[in-house]
Amino acid sequence: MSEATQTPAKPKLPWFWIMPIPVALLIGIIIGMQIPTPGDSVAAAPAPTEQAAEGAQNADATQQKINVERRDANDPTAVGAIDAPVTMVTYSDFQCGYCAKWAAESLPTIVQQYVDAGKLRIEYRDIMFFGENSRQSAELAVAAGKQGKYQEFHDAIFADGATAKNADFSAEGIKELAKTIGVDHKQLVADAASEETSALVQKNHDEAKDLGVTGTPTFIINGSPVVGAQPLEVFVQAIDVELAG
Structure with a gap:
């Protein structure tokens, strides 16, 4: 998108920010843990257990909302x-x-x-x-x-x-x-x-x-x-x- 009125490029939020913050942080931690450092051997990750899968589903079902709305009758904007x-x-x-x-x-x-x-x-x-x-x-x-x-x-x-x-x-x-x-x-x-x-x-x-x-x-x-x-x-x-x- 290169338009005359376009602002300078700003660092964009990670793609996972479209999800609630706790889930995004969890994904980031998991990804960080799975990136091998030089010299490390990469082992196959174990398949998730049924209990782990159920826990992930429950976490997804109870995603925490970001509460920033004010609902102030005097809010000028x-x-x-x-x-x-x-x-x-x-x-x-x-x-x-x-x-x-x-x-x-x-x-x-x-x-x-x-x-x-x-x-x-x-x-x-x-x-x-x-x-x-x-x-x-x-x-x-x-x-x-x-x-x-x-x-x-x-x-x-x-x-x-x-x-x-x-x-x-x-x-x-x-x-x-x-x-x-x-x-x-x-x-x-x-x-x-x-x-x-x-x-x-x-x-x-x-x-x-x-x-x-x-x-x-x-x-x-x-x-x-x-x-x-x-x-x-x-x-x-x-x-x-x-x-x-």
């Missing part, structure tokens, strides 16, 4: 009903080209089909992998959210596949942006500069770091991770499974 049966926590960076791709190709249908129908709540956690411009974007996003216009800000920054790299965050640019998304300009600037906003943005970034998120976008759907700008069908299937459960 969440959209959708607070009591929606499915919550999708979204770790994203406004300078991330893959985030823009997901926002253009998958998000509109997700919002229309699930958020607007009261089936899904999206809790956006905008983080700062790409520096100060990402921080400023995230703070402006929180400020827009305090006026009930988070999604409008998000859509404006990612419009037509653009990112915050293309945004004009000069004084006049922010004033025009406020007009575009329908918020009070002076309040937007004041809220973006507040300590409360800065603390929330830092909290979201630190949370992603503590979870081991190393690439954006990353999603947690009712506790189950999905990594990357996957096709729309991946999200539809994951959400439908949770709704059916």
Whole structure:
């Protein structure tokens, strides 16, 4: 995917991160134990016993969820009903080209089909992998959210596949942006500069770091991770499974 707005390549999460963390760690440990060092002889691994196989099935059936959803009625960067049966926590960076791709190709249908129908709540956690411009974007996003216009800000920054790299965050640019998304300009600037906003943005970034998120976008759907700008069908299937459960 080589597009003009694409962000520099970031280390991606291992493929097994699409499974709950305890299972991923277990697989990693097993793989690590089975890689021989130079000079070691490689013996055939014994076949698993019925008891071991049953234990693996039970572990799979009781996979632990990653509990990061907040369900806070005052969360300025969440959209959708607070009591929606499915919550999708979204770790994203406004300078991330893959985030823009997901926002253009998958998000509109997700919002229309699930958020607007009261089936899904999206809790956006905008983080700062790409520096100060990402921080400023995230703070402006929180400020827009305090006026009930988070999604409008998000859509404006990612419009037509653009990112915050293309945004004009000069004084006049922010004033025009406020007009575009329908918020009070002076309040937007004041809220973006507040300590409360800065603390929330830092909290979201630190949370992603503590979870081991190393690439954006990353999603947690009712506790189950999905990594990357996957096709729309991946999200539809994951959400439908949770709704059916």
